[in-house]
Each structure stands twice: as C-alpha cells, then as structure tokens.
Amino acid sequence: MDIITTTLGGTDGMGKSIYNFLASVRLTIVLFLTLAVASIFGTIIQQGLPLERYETLYSPRMFSILEFFDLFDMYHSWWFISLLVLLAMNITACTIQRIPAIRRQIAREAREADDSVFTDSRTRIAIHSDDPLPVIEERTISFLKAFGPSPRITRRDGKMYFFCERWRWAKLGMPLVHLSVLLILGGALIGTIWGFTGSMTLIEGQESNMIFRSGDDDGVTLDFSVRCDRFTVDFYPSGMPRVFKTDVTILENEKPVLSDSIQVNHPLFYRGLKFHQSTYELAAVKDFTIDARDQRTGENHRLTVLPMKKASLPGVDASIAVGRFVPNFEGQGPAVLAVYIEPGTPHQIFWLPRNRPSQAGATGDFIFTFEDFDGLYYSGLQIRKDPGVNIVRAGFILIVVGVALSLMVSRQRMWVRVETGEGGSRITVAAQADRNAAAFEERIREKARKAGLA
Amino acid sequence: MKDTYLISIVTFVYFFSAFLFLTAFIFRSDRTNRGAAVITVIGFITQTAAIILRWVHSYHIGYGHAPLANFYESLVFFSWSITVMLLFMRKRYRGSLIGAVSCFFAFLLLAYASLSGRVAGEIEPLIPALQSNWLISHVMSSFLAYACFAISFATSIMYLVKRQEVGRFVSLLPDKELLDEVTYRMISIGFVLLTLGIVTGAAWADMAWGRYWGWDPKETWSFITWLIYGTYLHARVTRGWRGLRMSLLAIIGFAAVIFTYLGVNYILAGLHSYM
Numbered sequence: 209m210d211i212i213t214t215t216l217g218g219t220d221g222m223g224k225s226i227y228n229f230l231a232s233v234r235l236t237i238v239l240f241l242t243l244a245v246a247s248i249f250g251t252i253i254q255q256g257l258p259l260e261r262y263e264t265l266y267s268p269r270m271f272s273i274l275e276f277f278d279l280f281d282m283y284h285s286w287w288f289i290s291l292l293v294l295l296a297m298n299i300t301a302c303t304i305q306r307i308p309a310i311r312r313q314i315a316r317e318a319r320e321a322d323d324s325v326f327t328d329s330r331t332r333i334a335i336h337s338d339d340p341l342p343v344i345e346e347r348t349i350s351f352l353k354a355f356g357p358s359p360r361i362t363r364r365d366g367k368m369y370f371f372c373e374r375w376r377w378a379k380l381g382m383p384l385v386h387l388s389v390l391l392i393l394g395g396a397l398i399g400t401i402w403g404f405t406g407s408m409t410l411i412e413g414q415e416s417n418m419i420f421r422s423g424d425d426d427g428v429t430l431d432f433s434v435r436c437d438r439f440t441v442d443f444y445p446s447g448m449p450r451v452f453k454t455d456v457t458i459l460e461n462e463k464p465v466l467s468d469s470i471q472v473n474h475p476l477f478y479r480g481l482k483f484h485q486s487t488y489e490l491a492a493v494k495d496f497t498i499d500a501r502d503q504r505t506g507e508n509h510r511l512t513v514l515p516m517k518k519a520s521l522p523g524v525d526a527s528i529a530v531g532r533f534v535p536n537f538e539g540q541g542p543a544v545l546a547v548y549i550e551p552g553t554p555h556q557i558f559w560l561p562r563n564r565p566s567q568a569g570a571t572g573d574f575i576f577t578f579e580d581f582d583g584l585y586y587s588g589l590q591i592r593k594d595p596g597v598n599i600v601r602a603g604f605i606l607i608v609v610g611v612a613l614s615l616m617v618s619r620q621r622m623w624v625r626v627e628t629g630e631g632g633s634r635i636t637v638a639a640q641a642d643r644n645a646a647a648f649e650e651r652i653r654e655k656a657r658k659a660g661l662a
Numbered sequence: 663m664k665d666t667y668l669i670s671i672v673t674f675v676y677f678f679s680a681f682l683f684l685t686a687f688i689f690r691s692d693r694t695n696r697g698a699a700v701i702t703v704i705g706f707i708t709q710t711a712a713i714i715l716r717w718v719h720s721y722h723i724g725y726g727h728a729p730l731a732n733f734y735e736s737l738v739f740f741s742w743s744i745t746v747m748l749l750f751m752r753k754r755y756r757g758s759l760i761g762a763v764s765c766f767f768a769f770l771l772l773a774y775a776s777l778s779g780r781v782a783g784e785i786e787p788l789i790p791a792l793q794s795n796w797l798i799s800h801v802m803s804s805f806l807a808y809a810c811f812a813i814s815f816a817t818s819i820m821y822l823v824k825r826q827e828v829g830r831f832v833s834l835l836p837d838k839e840l841l842d843e844v845t846y847r848m849i850s851i852g853f854v855l856l857t858l859g860i861v862t863g864a865a866w867a868d869m870a871w872g873r874y875w876g877w878d879p880k881e882t883w884s885f886i887t888w889l890i891y892g893t894y895l896h897a898r899v900t901r902g903w904r905g906l907r908m909s910l911l912a913i914i915g916f917a918a919v920i921f922t923y924l925g926v927n928y929i930l931a932g933l934h935s936y937m
Contacts, residue, residue, distance in 0.1 A: 233896050241889070247885060248886065451790060451793075452790060473791065473793060484870075485790075592872045607857060608861055
C-alpha cells in the first residue's frame, strides 16, 4: 500500500496536490452536500416522463433550462454520474492514504506503551500504595480483566507495565464502509451497463420469448420461452387485491424444464434473469356465478351466467342476464348490473355488488346474490437482468457491518505502570477510547475505585 | 380492550411524564425526575402491550401483519421508538429536559395519531407489495433511526440556546459538552440504524419491484438524509468540527427526516404513498 501511495502521490508537487485534494475529507463533505442538494431537484421535478409532458408542465424558457441540465432524468445525467465518480475517487484515495495508519493501529507491535501515554492520555489515575508488589499485581490484573482479555505484562528499568486492549478491529470499520460504498457504486454501474429491465404480458395458455423494453422497438429475444399456465387473483372483501400470482412453465426447445409460480415479493430466478409479478388486467369474463334463492320454497339455485346470455330461472317463466360488469364498483369490489326478464313485464335492472343479496321481480319471488366470476387475465411480468446485483448485495451487508463497527464499537486501551521504590509503590493508570471517551472514563474510574486502585 | 383505546390512555401518560420532567427540570428535583421516569416506563409498557394487542388482533380479523403498515401504525411506532431511545439513554444521561422534550415528542405523535381526522386507526389489509418479511426489519430500523434523530434535534436546539450564555433559563440547561455528546451519540446510533433501514428497504424493493434502487422520492430523501448525517459524522470525527456548524447540520438533518417521513407522502407522489 505504501508503494501505491508513493506512486499515486508522486514526487512532483502537482501530482501530490491533486492526490491530496482527492483524498481530503473536505472534498467528501463538499460532495455529500452537493449530492444532497442536487438530489432534491429530482424529487421536485418528476423524472422520466415523456418530453411532451414537460412541455405542457413548464414554460418554454424553463423547459430549455431544465433540459440543458438533464433535469428530466437527472440521476442518469452526465453531471450526476460525474459527482458519483468523483466520490468514488475520493473514497479510494482517502482510504489508501489512511491504510498505513490503520495497519499500524491494528498491528500487535503497536500495543507496547512508552511512558508518554501516562502523561498524554485523557484518562489518568495516579496513586500511592504501601501494599506489597504481588498484591498490587493481582489487583491490577483483576482490574484489567474487567475490560478485556488477559493483560500483557512487561518489566523494564525496574518498572512493571501492564497493557490491555480490546476491539482494535473496530479500526477496520472505516475502510470497510468505504469499500462497500465502492462495491455498491460498482455493482450498480455493472447492472446499468450489462443489465436490462423489460416486460412480458401473457394471457393464460400463451407462451412467449420476447421481452419488451420501453424506447426499444426490437426488445430482447430469449433462447427459451415462458408459458403462462394460470393466473389467479384473490381479493379482500374491500375489493383490494390480496394475492395475485402467475403459474408459469419455462420451455427450453419446446420442452418444459421448470414449473413455478411468480408472486409479488416472490420472483422466479432463471438463467440470470429475475421474473417479477408486476401487474395484471382483466381481459374478459368467462362466466358469472349468481345464486337465486326461491322465496316460496326456500331453495337455493346456483346459476352459471355467460356474458350476453340469458339464464332461465327454475320453476318460473323468467330469466336473468348480466348487462354490465364492473371490476371495482365504488371501491367495494366487483359488481354486475343484472337484468331480470319476465315476459309481459318491463325488464328490471339492478346492481348486484358481490356477496350482497338483492331482490327483484314484481312478486319478489327471488333473491339474487352475485357470488363470483371467472375471469381471463393478462399477467404483466417484469423481467430484470442485473449482473451486478450480487456485488451490490455484498456491499449492502458490508456497509451495515462497517458502519456499526466504526460508530458503535470503539477501540479501548489501558496501561498500568507500577514503580516500586523505597517508600512503597506508585501506580499510574492511563486509558484511551476512540469514542465516547467521557463514558469510558467514568467506567474506568469506577472500576479502579472498586479494585482499590484509586 | 381495543388497542386504540390503550393508545389514547398512553397519550395522556406521556403528556403527564413530559410535565413531570419539566417540573423536575425547573425545580432541579431529582425525586421528581425519577418519578417522571417511572411514569414513562408505565406508559411505555402500556404502549408495547397495545402494539402487541393490535398485532394479535390483526390475525383474528384475518389480515395478519405486524402493526407497522399504515400511517396510524407508523405514528404509534415512531412514538414508541422515541421512548425506547429515551429509556436507553437514561443509562447514562438522566437529564430532565431531555426527558421532557422526548416525552413531549412521543405525546405529540400519539395525539396526532388519535385525534387527527386524517389518520385512520383501523387495521387495514396489506397490499401484495407489503406482504414481506422485510416489513418488520425495514420499518423498525427506520423509525428507531428517526427517534435518535429526533432526540439529537432537541439537544442541538438546546445547544444553540445554551450558546447565548445569558438568562436564568439558559443557566438551567445542561452544559454544552454534554449536549454535544448526546447529539453525537444519538446521531451515531441513528446513522447505523438508518443505514440498516435503507439497506433492508433496498433488499425488499429488489424482491417486490425488481430493483433495489429506483430514485423514488422516498428513497431519494432517505439518501439525502443519509448524506447530511454522513457529513455530520465526517466533519466531526475527521475534521473536528464542533459547535454552531454541527448543531445546524443536526437540525437540517432532522428537517430531512421529517420530509422523508411526511413531506414525501403529502407533497410528492411515489411508491411509498400508502404510508
């Protein structure tokens, strides 16, 4: 790493100052705030609409300004990407610059104390003790054990030194976060360059190997095809969809190789592609199920009514038909406009929302209930190929670990020096924590008091 | 008992503990402070019970989901998160004023949830996109992060007031170093949780919508929030910024949190508009 630093830094002033600029935290802060402010624009101006829409939304002058700065698709604009690239360079340079220091901090050799820690550390305790040395030693060890693994003891110039340290790996948090940001940015770049998103619309029984992409007339042709075996949708009583899913079969050379169902939140993975259930649309109704309860006999007749066809009612010279079908009637779920036909009387027309009985007929002989309908649906699948997604996922896991390491765990170090002379021993405690130093100091003082060291 | 009924009781409990904390602050009474803490714990336990009750109840009516799925539920959980962070913080900082402000925040959120006509308290079924195991981890980490940021916002305001260094009220405030430390601690924890919230959200979006990041307004605003607090942490840890600039960043950061939470839903359109 030192070699990289020298190479990148160079010996000439120009290269060095560019490198220092790239590695500076000041640049990070400027980039963070610039990205933050810039991102706001993209949430105020709707992104990715067709250009004609913007012409109606903005005045011609405003339109040309916004278009000049690519603000209609700003997150993919040259200047936004440049900011991200600059951020990546900044992170790389800054991490490389700090790696030697981090290595020194983690290295075991660095754990040895020289006497300066006893004068420079934030937390210092010095006491005098007349107890014999073995007692002091035992007390010190038990005090240090409360903080970390077995302390290291060295003797030098007639003095005794104790050292103990924990969580030095927390120092890896910062490079880990930086690495994961690079992984996420890199993975996203790979996905943008070599990946695609498209869609496929299938009706039951249909198969296809064509993926459509908006703004791309040719689309993508797969060397296998997808068949929609069945589409099902299930609703809450309110008419809101509860579950919708497509049962599909993958066909390689016309031979079925895999059957599975695709549901929202449960995509299908096949040969580097991900198939998502995105939308559905009712193409046609095959038939309606309507219950007719005969009030005189109490009998219940279940009728299957075909669209545009009459269904005769049992025992009487009358029939029922469906005039109109509404998939969602005033937010209450599906409903049909039923037509009651009895020769010699005018037709009666009434709404039947699903599962809510209604009466019809001059004599009130029947109560009708629209039970259900059997629909034929288009299933809208979204297909995504993203060769960078695993890199991004690795970045996601590492960034959480890294941020937690660098913000919630802090390296803590403690040194104790025992100098024994004529009139007893002098014990000096020094402690350092990289974070939350005040809280750490409080704990040290308390533990030291308990151990009889203060 | 209905959970919404319990929640309206908790609303008053939090108001009462905010009042007690304020009394403890003004009269510098340690006993009142401890009493306020006990009342807060009682409110917190009741609120936890209400959340569990609602969770169980949602299974009884056939919807079966964690109560983290609509605006009402998010307000209740936000308020719960603030109390969690307050109680967690009391292990080290027992300041009455921080207690008063936190309880008042928790109270305001619940009062809005219970009394506003815009917030429906009913348990609603989940649309297919929300039916996922990611729901719990995503929403919990996000709102716990928001709670940390809310407290850091309060302490930075106190810091700004304390800078005046005149007047009787100012002299009652905790000292600047403590305020600065609490702000930093809360932002550190909040940042870890926010990162987790964004990452779990992205993983979920990848499952539900087929992309982990789509620059949807909610996503973008969470990114903006992340950048602001990222700036705070870099500036403080590596450049040693303290004082006014830090407080301003913490305040701007919380404004971004509020906009991520509410502004996006009320002002901008997007995929998160159900909550």
